[in-house]
Amino acid sequence: MLPSLPQSRFVLWSYRAYISLFLVYLAAPLLVTAVFAFNDALYPALPWKGFTLAWFFNDTEPKLGLFHDPNLMRGIANSAIVACCTTALSLIVGTTTAFLFERYEFRFKEFFYMLMLAPLVIPGVILGISILVFSSSIANGVEDRFGIELEALRPGLVLVVLGQFSFIATIATLVISARLRKFDRSLEEAALNLGGSPLEVIRTITLPYLRPALIGSAVVALLISFENFNTTLMLVGSDPPLTITMYDRMREGSTPVINAVSLFLMIGSGLLGLISVMAQRDRTAEKSP
C-alpha cells in the first residue's frame, strides 16, 4: 500500500491505530518510570501518595534522595570516568583503524576486517569473561614469577574500560570509516601541492571534515559505555559503575530513588542527543555554501 494508491479508509485507520498502539508500547515504561520518581511513597508502585521532590533532594533515611545517596553518586562518578576513558580510546583507535582500512591495501585485509567486526557478534558476557580470564592469567603469571601484584589487571575500572572499549572501538571505526569513504581525496592532494606537510594536511583538511563523525561516534560511545551492563558485570570490582549499582538495588526492591536516577539518566541522554543533533546540523551547514 502507498499514499498514491486508493485504499479503504478502514484499512488506513486500523494501520494508524496500530502505529499509535506501538507508540504507547514504546513510551509506557519510560513514562511510568519518570512519573513514579515524584511519588511520595516508599515503593515505586501504586497507589499514588502525592507529589514530592524528596527522591532527588531529601538528605535523610528512609527517603534518601539521589543527590545525597553516596552509593549512587559514586556509581555516577565511576560511570562517568569509565565512559570518558572508553570514548577517548575508542575515538583514537577508531580513527586510526578507519584510515587503515579506507586508505591502504594490504595482505589479509579482508581477514583483519572480519576480526575487527567480530566484537559486535560476540555476546557481551563472553567478551567480559574472556578478558577476565586473560588478564587474570597475566596477573597470576606476574605474581608467581616476580612477586608483583598487578592491581590493574584484577576486576575493576581498568578492566571495565578495556572490556567496553573492545567492542565500542568497532562501532567508532564503522562510523568514522563511513564518512572517510565519502571524502574527496583531491582536497588532500591540493593541500599537499600547496606545500602542506602530510600531518598538516590531516590536521587542517581531513580531521575537520571528519568532525561530525567524530562527534557522532563520541556521543554513541559515551551512551553505550554508560548503559553497558553485560560486559561490565563480568569485569566489575569493588567500585561498581551506575548500572551495576542500580541492578543491585532493583533486585533488593528499592525505593523510588531508582526512578530518580532513571529520570536523571533520561535527561542526560537527552542532552547528549541534542549535542549530536547540533553536530549533524553542522554537517548540513557545511554542505550548503
Added chain:
Amino acid sequence: MTARDRRKLTFFLLLTPLLLWVGLLVVIPHIDLFLLSIREKIAPRHYVTSLANYADFFGEPVYVMTLVRTVVMSLLATAITLLVGFPVAYYIAKIAQGRARIALFMTCLLPFWVSEIVRVFGWMILLRETGVLSNFLQWAGLVQGPVEFLYNDAAVMLGLVYTSMLFVVVPLVSTIDSLDNAIVEAGYDLGGNGFVVLKEIVIPHAMPGIVAGSIVVFMLSLGNYLTPTLLGGKSSLWFTSHIYSQFITRFNWELGSAFGFVLLVASSAIVWLALRLSGQSLSTTIGRG
C-alpha cells in the same frame, strides 16, 4: 626518508593500534578462554588437559535444556520483533510524509537513548503485582484482586522484544525506503493484491534489512542477562546466568569457560546458518556502517 618509506611507516603506525586491540582484547583472550575450558583440576594447583568440562555440560540435562530454551526463546523474540516492527518500518518508509515521518522515526529511536536497565525497570513497575497494569485492570473491573504479570516467560519476551525493536526498525526503514514506489505500483497494476505485492516485491527487497536486523536481535537476546534475570521467574533461567554463576558465585572458571565457548559456538553457528540460507555475508549486513 623517501615517500615510500614514509608511507610504510604510517601503515605500521596505523596497524599497531588495531593489532593491539584485536590481539590483546579479542583473539588472545578467546584462545585463553578455550585453553581454560579444556583444563581439568585434579588436585590443588595441578591440572590436566581434558574435555571433562564439556562432558559436564552435555551430561547435565539442566545445562543443555537451558541452552536449548535460551536459543528457542531468542529465535521467538527475533520473529516477534520482526512481525511487530515490519509494519512500523513500512509505515515510516512509505506511508508517513514530511515532518510526521521524521517525528515518528525519532520517536521510535527515543527509548533506546535510555539505558536497558531503565527500560526493564519501567516494565517492572508496569507489570508487578502492585503495578500499573494490575491496578488498571482492577479499576476497570476486569479482574478481582491484584494480578502478578512479572516473573514469567511472557514478561521476558515482552522485555526482549521491547529492547530489540530499534535494531529491526532502523535497518528495515532504510531498506524499504530504497524500494522504488513505481515498482510497488507496477505490482498492483499487474493485478497483484496487497498480500502478493508484499510477498513478491517488498519482502524480497527488504531481505538485507531483515537479515541484518534479525542477526543483531538474535545475538542481543541470546547474550542478554539483565532482562531475563529481572523480568523472568525462577523457571525462566537464561544460559548467561549459568556462565555468571560459574564465574562469580561458584568460582569454577573452567566450567564457566566451557559454557562460554558453547554459547559462542551455538550463536556463531546459528548466525552463520542464517547468513548461508539468506545468501548474505557478515560484512555486507553488519559492516555497512
